[in-house]
Amino acid sequence: MTDRRDVSSDERLLVERVVGVGDPLRVGWFRYRFGTHRWEWSDEVAAMHGYAPGTQPTTELLLSHKHPRDRDRLEAMITSVEDGGAFSSHHRIVDTNGQVRDVLVVSEPWRDESGAVIGTAGYYIDVTETAEEFRREALDTTLPGVLEARTVIEQAKGALMLVYAISAEQAFRVLRWRSQETNVKLRTIAERVVAELPKVAGDEVKLRTRLDHVLLTAHMPDSVKE
Structure with missing residues (x-):
């Protein structure tokens, strides 16, 4: 299993403000x-x-x-x-x-x-709902360092919500997990998810397969993913 080194301060702030410090995954x-x-x-x-x-x-x-x-x-x-x-x-x-x-x-x-x-x-x-109600306000008012990343993260969350039939908070928790587990920035994980969307537009089954693959291979070099 990949070592869990610290992600960037902006990514950590995003996690702590949106999900809550110490929230168990x-x-x-x-x-x-x-x-x-x-x-x-x-x-x-x-x-x-x-x-x-x-x-x-x-x-x-x-x-x-x-x-x-x-x-x-x-x-x-x-x-x-x-x-x-x-x-x-x-x-x-x-x-x-x-x-x-x-x-x-x-x-x-x-x-x-x-x-x-x-x-x-x-x-x-x-992804059982046990955390506090999702605090979307934090994204809008307390994260100036990740405003640019917010759009791609929201798009990735939307894709996961659609494919896996989960809530916005649950989708974020999945993205956060892969970021922590693979030592890949959360924004990078989100960008890789979003990059798959045009490739399988209109085919939910293929999209689900591609997103499964992205989540499971986020830490691997592109040359060995396929």
Whole structure:
């Protein structure tokens, strides 16, 4: 995992003013290996489902947490993984305590050192609305150092809102997560998202695939992304 070094002071100010200092961003990884039909997940994803660190996930366990209203989406996601497909899904799960969690799941093919696809790997992002009401005023009155960046960030948020069916605050949290996790400026992440929009105009499925790819490869040199 990439070292989490400090982003620029302007980017940090944007995060602190808009999302709130210390606001927890719950993100964890998962993998599914085709050869052994084995799931793996990080302690963070285990916790999202209500389990202790080290709990071994299975298809049956994942399905047991499906929300009644999102049953089809969760089953389609798991089927896609087991059939070898990459996917993204915004759905709800119910943890072991009965709490409903709103999650965004993004994945791409998992490759070995030779480039052969051996599974699917990606992230769970808990976008459950637990923070204070989104403070848009901060963008307009307290961030003079990032006014120019605001437009592209808002465009990127809009794209994520459309593709993943999430709120403006949740979209910003996803952009912030990738910035912190990859040590790439938030504005740069937003610019890469926006750059994909004209390439797949009018095709929401292709746009979702491209945005999945951008989020998962933001830290990689352009020469090895494709």
